[in-house]
Amino acid sequence: MYINVHSQYSLRYGTMSIEKIVSEAIGFGVTQLVLTDINNSTGVMDFFRECSEKGIKPIAGIEFRRDKKLLFIGIARNKEGMKELNDFLTYHNLEQLELPDVAPAFVHANVVYPFGHLGELLSNEYLGIHFSQLHELYDRDISAIRSKLVALQPVFVADKIEYRLHEYLRGIDLNTLLTMVEPLDKCRSTDRFLKAGEMESKFAKHSFILDNTRAMMNDCVMDYPLGRINLNRKTFTGSKKDDKALLEKLAMKGMVYRYGSKNKEALGKVKHELKVIVDLDFCAYFLITWDIIRYAKDQGYYHVGRGSGANSTVAYCLCITDVDPIELDLYFERFLNAERTSPPDFDLDFSWDEREDVQDYIFKRYGREHTALLGTMSTFKDRSVIREIGKVMGLPKSEIDGFTDPTRAGLNRNNETFKKITAIYNLMQNMPNQRSIHAGGVLISEEPITYYTALDLPPKGMPTVQWDMYEAERIGYDKYDILSQRGIGHIKEAVRLVELNQQRTIDIHKVKDFMKDPNLNARLKVGNTIGCFYIESPAMRQLLTKLTCDNYLTLVAASSIIRPGVASSGMMKTYIQSFHNPTAVKYLHPVMEERLKETFGVMVYQEDVIKICIHFAGMDGTDADILRRGMSGKYRSKKEFDRLVERFFELAEALGRPKEVVAEVWRQVSSFAGYSFSKAHSASFAVESYQSLFLKTYYPKEFMVAVLNNYGGFYSRWLYVHELSKAGAKVHLPCVNCSFGVVAIFGDDAYLGFIGIQGFESKYIEIITEERRMNGIYASLEEFVKRVGITLDQCIILIRVGALRFTGKSKKEMLWEVHLLFGSKVKPNNHGELFAVEHKDYAMPELTNTALEDAYHELELLGFPLSLSMFDLLKTEYRGAAFARQLSTFVGRPVRMVGHYVTEKTVHTKNNKKMWFGTFLDAEGEFFDTVHFPNSTPSYPFRGSGCYLIEGKVVEDFGFPSIEVQKFAKLPIVENPIMV
Incomplete structure (x- = not known):
C-alpha cells in the first residue's frame, strides 16, 4: 500500500538506501511498493534489481515537486510509462521550465494528486489521502471521487533517529539553523513504514480506499529484462553484417599503414582481435570510436587515445591510439575478453577548447534521444x-x-x-549529496535513454543521465570517454605557431621518429622538460634523471612508477636500484622472476597485478581483474572484494607458497594496484610526452608561447615566461599596438597578452585588437582613448603595466595627460571626428620612472616582474656560495645558496609528520631542489613566493643532487619607491 516511497536519492530529504528500503519493507510484511524519489529516477533500476532479488514486486515512479510544494506523483504502469515520466521531467529540465500544477495526459502512467486537488480527474488520475485527512470525508458526498481515492502514506525515514538525521539534512539543504526548519520544509515524523496491520486499522472505516490502492498497484508491472543486457547502439551502419565487413576493411588498411603489407605477426594479431571483437559484438563500439576520431581529424583536431583500449592492435590500426601493442608486448585480453566482468572503454583526450565540439558532433550524429553525458553522485564524505x-x-x-x-x-x-x-x-557519511557530471563519459543508446533515466541539464549544457558509471555498467551501457587536457592544447597551438612564425609544417604524429632522436633523448635524460606534458613536475624530472631515461620504454615505466602508491610502498626506490644493478635483484619467488623480470620484480603496471594474481596465487582471470578493479576503487561490492582477498591467500597457500612470501606479495599488490596505470595508459602518456619534447627541442619559443596560451602546466605563469626567455625569445610587456588577448610571437619577439593583466576588463581586449585591425595602430594616448572608448581607471592600468609605452612618454607623464584628458571632459568615442580638433600641448615638468617602480607595477599587475628579476629586487647583493650547475661537486658538504621559490610539495612520513620538497631557481636561472625534514621545517617555514637564503648539506641520489635544508629564510626586498 506504499505508493510514495523515497530513498536517499531524494537528495537531502530521504534517509534510506535502496537496499535498506527493501529490507525494511520485508520486515513490515510489504509485498509491493512504489519508489517515487523527488524529481529524479536515479534509483529506479537499482530498486528493480533489489526487489527482484528479494521477492518483492517493484513499481517505479517520480514525485514531482516545485519548491516545497508537492504537485503530483507519477506512477509507471510499465516500461513505457516510466519513459513517459522520464520524458516529462527531462523536457522541463532541459528547457529549464517550471513544473506545472497539472500533469499531462500520460498514456502508460497513473497520476496521484494530493487530497484537496481541484479539477476534473482523467481515468488514470487519483487523489491520495493521508490517514490524518480521513476526517475530511466525514458527512460529505464522495460518490464522485470514491473510486479515485487511494491511500497516501509517504515513506522518507526508517525511525526516530533517521527523522532527526532528516532534519539535519533539511537544515543543510536550506542553509539554515535546525531550529528554523519549518514543518513545510520537512516530512512528518510518521512518514515511514507502518507496522503490519496498522494501515488497515487506520483505514478500517474506509477500506475501499485500500482496495482502490491495491487495484492500482496490481495493474503496474516493471517489464524490464532482468540482468545486464547490451543497451548500447547495436550497429554503426545499420547492419551487423555490414559493420563486420567495414571494420575488417578498415583494420586491414590500417595494418598496412602501421606495419607494412608483409608483417605476419601484425596480420595474425589483427585477425585474432577481429574474431574476438565480432564474437563479443563490439564492432559497433570500435566503429563509433573510429567515427569520432575521423570527425576530429577532419576538423584538424588533435587527440590521444589511451587507457586499456591502447592494448588493441586493431585500435592502433584504426588510428584510435598511437601506441603499438606489439612493440610493447601489450595483451589484448586486458581490454577485451570473453570473461571480462566490466565493459571496456577508450579514453579519448582532446584539447580543452575542442572537446565540446566533439561531444556536440556525437549528439548530432547519434541523436539526442539516444545520447547523453554520464553523471556522477557526490556523497557526504569529507570534513x-x-x-x-x-x-x-x-x-x-x-x-x-x-x-x-x-x-x-x-x-x-x-x-x-x-x-x-x-x-x-x-x-x-557516504549518503548521496548531489548529482554532478562525469569527467567525460558519453552514452550512446539503442533505445531512447529515457527508458532508464530522466536527464538533467548541468551548467555544461548537455543532457546528462541521473546515475553514475557504476549504475551504467550494471544496466548495460558502455561509455565513451571524451576527455580534455591542456597538454594537447600545447601541442596543437605550438604546431600552429610554428606554421605562422616559421612557415614550417610539422607532422606531429611521427612519434616513432621522435623516439629515436638523440637530441630529444638527451634532453629527457637530464630532465630538461619544463612545459612537456606529464614529465615536467619536479618529482618526474628527478625520476628521469635518476633513471638516466633516454628511451621510450624507460619513459613508459617512469610514467607508472611515479604514481603515489608505488612511491609510498617503497617500490619506486626498489625499481631505481634494480634498474642500475639488475644482477643484484632478489626475487621473492620464482614466479615473480618469471613474470616480472622486465621490471626487475617490481609491479609497474596494472597488468602486472593481474599476472601475479593469476600465476602466483592461482586465481582465474575474472577474479584477478575484479580484484584489480576493487583496489582501484572501481568496484562497488566490498563484500565481494573481501571474499577475493581471502581467496588470494587461500589459493596461494594451497599452491604451497610460503605464508610470509604470500603476505609480502599481497602487501606489494595492495599498495600498488590502487594507484597504477595500465601499461597502455602509461605508453599513451609517453607518446604525448615525446610530442611535447620534440616541439620544446626544435621549436622552443613557439612551444613555450603555446604553453602560456593554454594556461595549463604544473608551474606558475612566471616560470613559463622565464623559460620563454631562456629559449631565446625577447619577451615584451603588453602593448596596445602589438599584443592580443594571449601571448603573440613575431620572429624572436614575444608580446605578453592582455588576459594576464590584473583588473583589466575583458571587453576592452576585443575592442583594442579589433579597432587596431580595422583602423591601424594607435598614434597617441589621446587618439587611443578616443578610438577605444576606454574608461579612466582601465586606461591607468594599461599605462602602469607599460602597454602605452609606444608614445615615448614616461608613465608619470601619461598619468598626468590622461587625467587632463578626462578632467577636460574629452569624451572617448568609437567613431571618427568630422573635423580635426587642434591638439593642445601643455608644458610638463620632467617626470621619469625608475626600473624599480616599473618592476613593482609589473609585480602588482602581472604577478611577476619582467623588467627586473626577483634577484634584482633583493636588498642584499649576495647570490650564494654556489650555483645549481656546481652542486654535484659539493656532495656531502655544506652549502649556502640563494634561490627564487618555484614550488613546494608536502608529504607525510610514516609516523605522520610533515616534510617538504622545494624547487628553486638560482641567480643564473637554473633549477635546484631542496628537502626539508620534519625537525627543521617548523622553525624555517616556506613563506610563499620570493627569494630565500638556503643553508644545508648537498646529497646525491642516483646522480640527482639536492640540498637537505638546515636553515632557511625568506630574504627581504627593497621597498616600493612609490609607497615610500
Whole structure:
C-alpha cells in the first residue's frame, strides 16, 4: 500500500538506501511498493534489481515537486510509462521550465494528486489521502471521487533517529539553523513504514480506499529484462553484417599503414582481435570510436587515445591510439575478453577548447534521444560536512574550526557537542549529496535513454543521465570517454605557431621518429622538460634523471612508477636500484622472476597485478581483474572484494607458497594496484610526452608561447615566461599596438597578452585588437582613448603595466595627460571626428620612472616582474656560495645558496609528520631542489613566493643532487619607491 516511497536519492530529504528500503519493507510484511524519489529516477533500476532479488514486486515512479510544494506523483504502469515520466521531467529540465500544477495526459502512467486537488480527474488520475485527512470525508458526498481515492502514506525515514538525521539534512539543504526548519520544509515524523496491520486499522472505516490502492498497484508491472543486457547502439551502419565487413576493411588498411603489407605477426594479431571483437559484438563500439576520431581529424583536431583500449592492435590500426601493442608486448585480453566482468572503454583526450565540439558532433550524429553525458553522485564524505552540521547547529565559526582542526582550538574530544556532531556525521557519511557530471563519459543508446533515466541539464549544457558509471555498467551501457587536457592544447597551438612564425609544417604524429632522436633523448635524460606534458613536475624530472631515461620504454615505466602508491610502498626506490644493478635483484619467488623480470620484480603496471594474481596465487582471470578493479576503487561490492582477498591467500597457500612470501606479495599488490596505470595508459602518456619534447627541442619559443596560451602546466605563469626567455625569445610587456588577448610571437619577439593583466576588463581586449585591425595602430594616448572608448581607471592600468609605452612618454607623464584628458571632459568615442580638433600641448615638468617602480607595477599587475628579476629586487647583493650547475661537486658538504621559490610539495612520513620538497631557481636561472625534514621545517617555514637564503648539506641520489635544508629564510626586498 506504499505508493510514495523515497530513498536517499531524494537528495537531502530521504534517509534510506535502496537496499535498506527493501529490507525494511520485508520486515513490515510489504509485498509491493512504489519508489517515487523527488524529481529524479536515479534509483529506479537499482530498486528493480533489489526487489527482484528479494521477492518483492517493484513499481517505479517520480514525485514531482516545485519548491516545497508537492504537485503530483507519477506512477509507471510499465516500461513505457516510466519513459513517459522520464520524458516529462527531462523536457522541463532541459528547457529549464517550471513544473506545472497539472500533469499531462500520460498514456502508460497513473497520476496521484494530493487530497484537496481541484479539477476534473482523467481515468488514470487519483487523489491520495493521508490517514490524518480521513476526517475530511466525514458527512460529505464522495460518490464522485470514491473510486479515485487511494491511500497516501509517504515513506522518507526508517525511525526516530533517521527523522532527526532528516532534519539535519533539511537544515543543510536550506542553509539554515535546525531550529528554523519549518514543518513545510520537512516530512512528518510518521512518514515511514507502518507496522503490519496498522494501515488497515487506520483505514478500517474506509477500506475501499485500500482496495482502490491495491487495484492500482496490481495493474503496474516493471517489464524490464532482468540482468545486464547490451543497451548500447547495436550497429554503426545499420547492419551487423555490414559493420563486420567495414571494420575488417578498415583494420586491414590500417595494418598496412602501421606495419607494412608483409608483417605476419601484425596480420595474425589483427585477425585474432577481429574474431574476438565480432564474437563479443563490439564492432559497433570500435566503429563509433573510429567515427569520432575521423570527425576530429577532419576538423584538424588533435587527440590521444589511451587507457586499456591502447592494448588493441586493431585500435592502433584504426588510428584510435598511437601506441603499438606489439612493440610493447601489450595483451589484448586486458581490454577485451570473453570473461571480462566490466565493459571496456577508450579514453579519448582532446584539447580543452575542442572537446565540446566533439561531444556536440556525437549528439548530432547519434541523436539526442539516444545520447547523453554520464553523471556522477557526490556523497557526504569529507570534513566539510562537519562544518555544515556545525552551522546547522548554530555553532560559532571558531568552535566549528576547532572540530575540523582540533589543533587550532585545543578541543577536548570528549566534548558533548562534538559527540553529537560525530554521531550525525557517521549517519550521513557516504549518503548521496548531489548529482554532478562525469569527467567525460558519453552514452550512446539503442533505445531512447529515457527508458532508464530522466536527464538533467548541468551548467555544461548537455543532457546528462541521473546515475553514475557504476549504475551504467550494471544496466548495460558502455561509455565513451571524451576527455580534455591542456597538454594537447600545447601541442596543437605550438604546431600552429610554428606554421605562422616559421612557415614550417610539422607532422606531429611521427612519434616513432621522435623516439629515436638523440637530441630529444638527451634532453629527457637530464630532465630538461619544463612545459612537456606529464614529465615536467619536479618529482618526474628527478625520476628521469635518476633513471638516466633516454628511451621510450624507460619513459613508459617512469610514467607508472611515479604514481603515489608505488612511491609510498617503497617500490619506486626498489625499481631505481634494480634498474642500475639488475644482477643484484632478489626475487621473492620464482614466479615473480618469471613474470616480472622486465621490471626487475617490481609491479609497474596494472597488468602486472593481474599476472601475479593469476600465476602466483592461482586465481582465474575474472577474479584477478575484479580484484584489480576493487583496489582501484572501481568496484562497488566490498563484500565481494573481501571474499577475493581471502581467496588470494587461500589459493596461494594451497599452491604451497610460503605464508610470509604470500603476505609480502599481497602487501606489494595492495599498495600498488590502487594507484597504477595500465601499461597502455602509461605508453599513451609517453607518446604525448615525446610530442611535447620534440616541439620544446626544435621549436622552443613557439612551444613555450603555446604553453602560456593554454594556461595549463604544473608551474606558475612566471616560470613559463622565464623559460620563454631562456629559449631565446625577447619577451615584451603588453602593448596596445602589438599584443592580443594571449601571448603573440613575431620572429624572436614575444608580446605578453592582455588576459594576464590584473583588473583589466575583458571587453576592452576585443575592442583594442579589433579597432587596431580595422583602423591601424594607435598614434597617441589621446587618439587611443578616443578610438577605444576606454574608461579612466582601465586606461591607468594599461599605462602602469607599460602597454602605452609606444608614445615615448614616461608613465608619470601619461598619468598626468590622461587625467587632463578626462578632467577636460574629452569624451572617448568609437567613431571618427568630422573635423580635426587642434591638439593642445601643455608644458610638463620632467617626470621619469625608475626600473624599480616599473618592476613593482609589473609585480602588482602581472604577478611577476619582467623588467627586473626577483634577484634584482633583493636588498642584499649576495647570490650564494654556489650555483645549481656546481652542486654535484659539493656532495656531502655544506652549502649556502640563494634561490627564487618555484614550488613546494608536502608529504607525510610514516609516523605522520610533515616534510617538504622545494624547487628553486638560482641567480643564473637554473633549477635546484631542496628537502626539508620534519625537525627543521617548523622553525624555517616556506613563506610563499620570493627569494630565500638556503643553508644545508648537498646529497646525491642516483646522480640527482639536492640540498637537505638546515636553515632557511625568506630574504627581504627593497621597498616600493612609490609607497615610500
